[in-house]
Amino acid sequence: MTVSVDQVKSDIKIFQKMSDEHIQLAIGMGQSQAQSDKIDPIAFDSGVILMAKYYLYIDWFKGNGGVTGASALGQSQTVANPDATSDGWLALYQDIVDRYGQATNLGSFDMYD
Numbered sequence: 001m002t003v004s005v006d007q008v009k010s011d012i013k014i015f016q017k018m019s020d021e022h023i024q025l026a027i028g029m030g031q032s033q034a035q036s037d038k039i040d041p042i043a044f045d046s047g048v049i050l051m052a053k054y055y056l057y058i059d060w061f062k063g064n065g066g067v068t069g070a071s072a073l074g075q076s077q078t079v080a081n082p083d084a085t086s087d088g089w090l091a092l093y094q095d096i097v098d099r100y101g102q103a104t105n106l107g108s109f110d111m112y113d
Contacts, residue, residue, distance in 0.1 A: 002045075003027050003030070003031070003045050003048045003049055003052070005020045005023045005024060005027070007045075007049055008023050008026065008027060008049055008052045008053060008056070009023060012053070014056075014057070014060045015053075015056055015060075018056060018059075018060075022056075022059070023052065023056065026051075026052040026053075026055040026056050026059075027048060027052045029051065029052070029055055030047070030048040030049070030050070030051030030052040030054075030055065031048050033047075033051050034047040034048050034051065037097045037101040037102070038101050038102035039096060039097060039100050039101045040100040040101070042100060043096050043099065043100035044100075046096055047093055047096045047097070047100075047101075050089045050090070050092050050093040050096065051089075051090075051093050053089040054089040054090045054093065057089065
């Protein structure tokens with residue numbers, strides 16, 4: 001099975017404005033990571049989808065300058081640091097690697113290194 005752009009985009013609001021090409025790039029990186037982690041074919045596509053979502057979230061977050069909330073009149077904003085240990089998509093990916101993979105790096109591929 002091949003992962004599609006629509007599977008990754010799903011109904012996640014922050015991904016809707018991203019180009020199909022950008023999402024396809026994240027899918028390719030997710031495939032590379034899932035291959036590196038030797039995920040069994042039964043869970044391979046699920047792993048690819050989760051890693052692609054993780055990469056896209058990081059792109060979205062960095063594109064917003066680390067701001068996850070804002071206010072115009074009150075001039076307040078929330079700046080967060082996406083911690084890999086608390087990221088839902090990465091945590092689910094790591095669970096797939098634990099169950100169906102043979103790697104020890106648990107999705108440690110970092111596109112920003």
